[in-house]
Amino acid sequence: MRTSKYFLPTLREASAEAETVSHQLMLRAGLIRKQASGVYSYLPLGYKILKKVENIIREEMDSAGSLEILGPAIQPAELWKESQRWDEYGDEMFRLKDRHNREFCLGPTHEEIFTDIVRNDLRSYRNLPLSLYQIQSKYRDERRPRFGVMRSREFIMKDGYSFDIDQDGLDLSYDKMFDAYKRILSRLDLKYQVVEADSGNIGGSHSHEFMVISEVGEDDIIYCAECGYAANLEKAVSKITSIKSEEAPKELKQVDTPNASSIDEVADFLNVLPHNIVKARVYTNNERMFVALVKGDQKINETKLNTILDTSLLEPASEEEIKEIKSEAGFTGPLNLKDVTIICDKEVEKMRNFVVGGNKKGVHLINCNIGRDFTPDIIADIRSAKEGESCTRCGEVLSSSKGIEVGHIFKLGTKYSESLNATVLDKDGKEKPLLMGCYGIGVNRLLAAVIEQNHDEDGIIWPKALGPFQVSVIPVNVKKEEQLNLAEDIYDKLKDKFDVIIDDRKERVGVKFKDHELIGVPVQIIVGKNAADNQVEIKYRQSKDKLLLDAEKVVEALDSYF
Amino acid sequence: MRTSKYFLPTLREASAEAETVSHQLMLRAGLIRKQASGVYSYLPLGYKILKKVENIIREEMDSAGSLEILGPAIQPAELWKESQRWDEYGDEMFRLKDRHNREFCLGPTHEEIFTDIVRNDLRSYRNLPLSLYQIQSKYRDERRPRFGVMRSREFIMKDGYSFDIDQDGLDLSYDKMFDAYKRILSRLDLKYQVVEADSGNIGGSHSHEFMVISEVGEDDIIYCAECGYAANLEKAVSKITSIKSEEAPKELKQVDTPNASSIDEVADFLNVLPHNIVKARVYTNNERMFVALVKGDQKINETKLNTILDTSLLEPASEEEIKEIKSEAGFTGPLNLKDVTIICDKEVEKMRNFVVGGNKKGVHLINCNIGRDFTPDIIADIRSAKEGESCTRCGEVLSSSKGIEVGHIFKLGTKYSESLNATVLDKDGKEKPLLMGCYGIGVNRLLAAVIEQNHDEDGIIWPKALGPFQVSVIPVNVKKEEQLNLAEDIYDKLKDKFDVIIDDRKERVGVKFKDHELIGVPVQIIVGKNAADNQVEIKYRQSKDKLLLDAEKVVEALDSYF
Structure with missing residues (x-):
């Protein structure tokens, strides 16, 4: 291939909306172009x-x-209705109608x-x-x-x-x-x-x-680097390391916490640690309301909640909905609620004398205890595992x-x-x-x-299996006959054996170098002033190694590289 | 490949809605399956x-x-609005909206x-x-x-x-x-x-x-088989062979043609030949009305009309619209019309004393003449060429x-x-x-x-470039060890060099033969009772030739065929 006959619109800069390196480089190297939000064309190289x-x-x-x-x-709606996913799929599904008003999805x-x-x-x-x-x-x-x-x-x-x-x-x-x-x-x-x-x-x-x-x-x-356990956050589990508190139950008391609603604010105000507070979140699946309880320093894992409750429809309840269960947004606690299912994380079960929301604005309760003050309907693992906790399989630290x-x-x-x-x-x-x-x-x-895994400041570094071409032949100055001729000779010799592109454009050599680095051709053969001595430079994209070489030895060098 | 591991659902009969041979055979040979009207899946073979x-x-x-x-x-509507085809394209375009109500087409x-x-x-x-x-x-x-x-x-x-x-x-x-x-x-x-x-x-x-x-x-x-001229009917032209009539103009007369409206009825009724009648059709492009005139034995070519009038919107006028130009559906003629453009075919120009519609129900005019009785606005080639007419390039007969x-x-x-x-x-x-x-x-x-071009009563006959496999190896009776073993030996020998499938199913051999004929594998190697003598049959799908062959000579035979 010749660059003069190729379509290789490289760019110095990607548009500002390209947030990731791969997006920027795919635009700059002329691999893709945007046609609409989330819709792309692939150019020849891409x-x-x-x-x-x-x-x-x-x-x-x-x-x-x-x-x-x-x-x-194009898939007919009938099939999706049979599997009951037509309604389930929601806004993510593109839907359309044909000229007879029959429903389809993409x-x-x-x-x-x-x-x-x-x-x-x-x-x-x-x-x-x-x-x-x-x-x-x-x-x-x-x-x-x-x-x-x-x-x-x-x-x-x-x-x-x-x-x-x-x-x-x-x-x-x-x-x-x-x-x-x-x-x-x-x-x-x-x-x-x-x-x-x-x-x-x-x-x-x-x-x-x-x-x-x-x-x-x-x-x-x-x-877990030790035993190989790996899961995505939605599914990951960690070992329960809390030991059941032996503290004697103290008297349940109502305290005013006028400006404190978040866990950190409450912890500061009451001068306790977050893990002595129980965080409550209210959810609805449009049929019933649920209150989920985890330790104050843990996160509720909604995927686990959905799985346990056998639904996929849980959504945070609105302020009005929270009022219906006799609570108040930001101050929900497990006591005295109406028509609600309480799901409690296994770590909470180990706690004694903890702080909970008072279900009234600006009110919390201290010294709350499971069994005495309330009884959860379900106790299960509903928290997100995190780095630093212990592996359930081997006990080592999770990363x-x-x-x-x-x-x-x-x-x-x-x-x-x-x-x-x-x-x-x-x-x-x-x-x-x-x-x-x-x-x-x-x-x-x-x-x-x-x-994302293979680039440097100059552009993409393709693994050998994906290089857009294997070799670029770059005459430094196409106006100098000896350079152009030697480059063309080498190109002729290589083209039956390797996927090679010769850069025969009348561009400054700096522009050419930048382009070939950017698009990530694994090997460059640079034909410059040493062409007079029948010598060329070979440059490897990955290692950045450069080597002066007799033109006759190019094939040999490439054979040993690929 | 082995038939036992392949997905090859052949059918004895295609569904009744398959009107063409290719449709029937693509269904029967298990190449495609219908998912909705005009929407198909391709199975592995297809x-x-x-x-x-x-x-x-x-x-x-x-x-x-x-x-x-x-x-x-998915293409954004904006682009199609820029080219002005968003509205132009009509019902044939699938349109859809995304979750933000933006318009797209497929x-x-x-x-x-x-x-x-x-x-x-x-x-x-x-x-x-x-x-x-x-x-x-x-x-x-x-x-x-x-x-x-x-x-x-x-x-x-x-x-x-x-x-x-x-x-x-x-x-x-x-x-x-x-x-x-x-x-x-x-x-x-x-x-x-x-x-x-x-x-x-x-x-x-x-x-x-x-x-x-x-x-x-x-x-x-x-x-034209002679000079190579070829065009689709919409575009094809033929030579004007009529000679300008030298007949003296006769007196224009109104005649009653009570039950005659079509060209054939009028010809019968007035005892003239169809090519002495001028056929008129009324069109509208929603801005203006047009009357097109051709000889009674010719067809009006609407594509040519659209091209000449530089529109793509011509449609036959309704009965009401025809009344607006002071005419009557079925009896339109070129005289005394109101607000209309008359386009006349070049062949009509050669005619004298012809019959035209009288613009009143049950009335025609005879002895009509261009120039004396009416003047066309446009004279052009607006008729469809047909078999038997003469080539404009070389004069030979068109096919x-x-x-x-x-x-x-x-x-x-x-x-x-x-x-x-x-x-x-x-x-x-x-x-x-x-x-x-x-x-x-x-x-x-x-x-x-x-x-459509390559089949017989047994199925598809693929050209060599398209055969789904090059060779089928068919053991006649897989329960007989010597047959199965020889077949497997041959399969092993062939599989690195040819695209080969062995039919190792426990099916009757008749079923197997029918399947391989149907899907059109170019060569079958049939391993039957001659396996004892290390002999097999080679059968060519196209010629139907069969040949008994030493098992050792199979590779040679295939080499010379492909």
Whole structure:
């Protein structure tokens, strides 16, 4: 390829709205352009690299025995009504009507379509296991699209679905995908953690996320460096280290706390430590109200709450709703409430003589005790684990980091096969619902994640598997015949063996160098004034090493590098 | 690959709604499944072949110097309002709103997006010519989706756009794509015609369609076998062969034709030939009324009318509208009309003493003559050419056939660059609007077209470039060890060199044979009772030739076939 015939609109600066390095570099290197909020075009260089990522995924899927298909992006509402997700999905789903006023969505995911395919064409357990995947555009109307292609509204995903006759089969299919995902991330040279995860609105019992470690990640990971335990914050657990207090119960007293509402204010005012206060939050699922209690220095984990209460609809209650349970926003406590379910964290159970809200403005109670003053309806782990706490498996100290969720796999079980009636005949000729797994990996998000982990102040440093070209040949001064001729000679020699681009533009050499650093070509062959002696400079993007070399030795040097 | 691990749901019969052979065979061979009207999923076999078609297209685009990118399917309304096509596009465009109530469409085509990309990033004539393409799903809400993937609502298209500084550049870019399209169709072994075509609502001056010859084609082609002239019916011209009549003008007379309205009825009633009658049709473009006149045995070509009148909005007038011009539906003639433009076909100009409608119910006029009785506002070619007429270029007889439009290329000129303000600086430093071409080819329609031209009563006969597998190895009876073992041996030997599938299912051999014929694998290696003598049968799908062969000679035979 020649730069003069390529479309490589590099930029000195990215627009101010690009907050992350990957977003800035993808714009500056001319990989993507924005068409609307969360909607991007891929320019030639960007799409070339994206296809490399797709091919790595495709190879690993194929070698794991999954078969590639292509479902439609437009999906009929009827299917989603059968699975009962049409109403459940909410604002994130793009919906539209055709000319006959029939309802469709743009697929945010494809459980329904894939289940529909197999329910019509699979008859017997003998055709199982079956694993199908596609690489395709998905549509989610994100509340806040950001970070470029990292969180966009039209994005490319590999989503796959497995079908088995029993749990053992599903476990096997799941493990195969688990391993394939690890191979994909390794081939992309990514540093990552596999974490236990919540299944969210996809459903199912068992789920892992593949998290690329990065400061700009939107997810928090809790992990144990000792035993390898890792989970995302929504799911992570830590050991209960509090010992049941042996303090004698003191008399419950009402105290005025006129200007103190937050935990810190109350702690200051009453001169106690936050972990002697019990924090209460009121939630509603539109049917019933709930009060959740954790220690004052802990955070309530709403995902855990949703799971325990078997709902996905919990929302913080409004001031009016809080009044209905005979309480007051900012001063809620567990005593004397009306028509409410009290869920108490296991750590709270260990406490004695703690401070709680008085359910009146400017009032708290001290020396409150479970059993004597109130009785929780549910006691469970509802707090978020955090760095510095202890691992439930090995007792060592937990660490935390930020991660970019690039993959998510689920054991769905029979959730979709039952609602959509996807059954096969088993060995005994009985109809059995299929056991399903579902496996997603974000293709363009992977690209951004690679850049987050591989860049310097000059631009992107692609791993060898993804370099947009393998080699750039850069004549320093195209007006000097000996330089241009030698560069063209080298280009001719390389082009059948390597993916090479020659920079034949009439630009200042500084501009050229900057461009090739920015787009991250792994090796540059610079043809300058030493061309007279048939010598060139070879420069490696990653190490920044430079070396003067006989022109004849270029092929040899590249062979040994790649 | 093994059939036991593949997903190959073949059917004995396709559903009744599959009207064409390609639709029936794509369903029966398990290539596609319907998800909604005009919306399909591709199963593994279908998607495998589709990717082969895509790759052939991609190779030819790349070698023609076009660069692959990927635009979004979701396109903001603002862009389409800038080009003034948001309102123009009508019901065929899928429209939707996001959570903030902003309007989008699902791209039916991408002139706006590609023009937007270059207007932001192209600055100078030195970056030209530039040619960009993508292979992507397109969305058109067809009034009547049919013939499976041939006319569907979500379909895959390669669309490309070229950008040049002047007309010479555009001509060159256009010719390159013209040639690339011919190479693509040749590599797919298709019989086709390239025809001159109308530009329709895409716009521009110059346009060709690539028509695959087929009885089920929805387009009519007129062509001259002698000189190679070919055009679609909308655009085709034929030579005027009538000689100006030398008959003396006779007296204009009103005659009652009580029950005669159609040309045939009037001809019968008045005992004249249809070509002595002038047919009149009334149209409106919502601003003005038009009467079009052709010889009674000709058809009015509305596309030509639209082009001549520089509109795309002509519609037949209603009975009420016809009354407004002082006429009567079914009896319109060119005399004494009010506020109307009369457009007369060139053949009518040659006629004397002809019959016309009398603008009153049950009344015609005979012996009408141009000049004496009325004067047309416009005389032009407004009739449809037909088989049997003469070629305007060489005078030989024109033929006609049906065609499937698989490709369409346009010289757009500056239509989009002007409305979207896409300019570059020319040599003299002046802003100039880009000259654009646009080039579309229907990927899944090509697949269907290949099947229409390549099948027999047993199923699909893929050209070598598209076979889903190259070879099937079919053990006749998998329970007989010697057959299964020999088949497995042959499979092992072939699998690194050929794309081979072994049919290891415990099915009756008749079922297996039927499946492999149906899906159209080019060569079958049948391992039956001769396995004892280390012999197998080789069967060629296209020729139906069968040959007994030593197992050792299989590789050799395949080498010489492929």
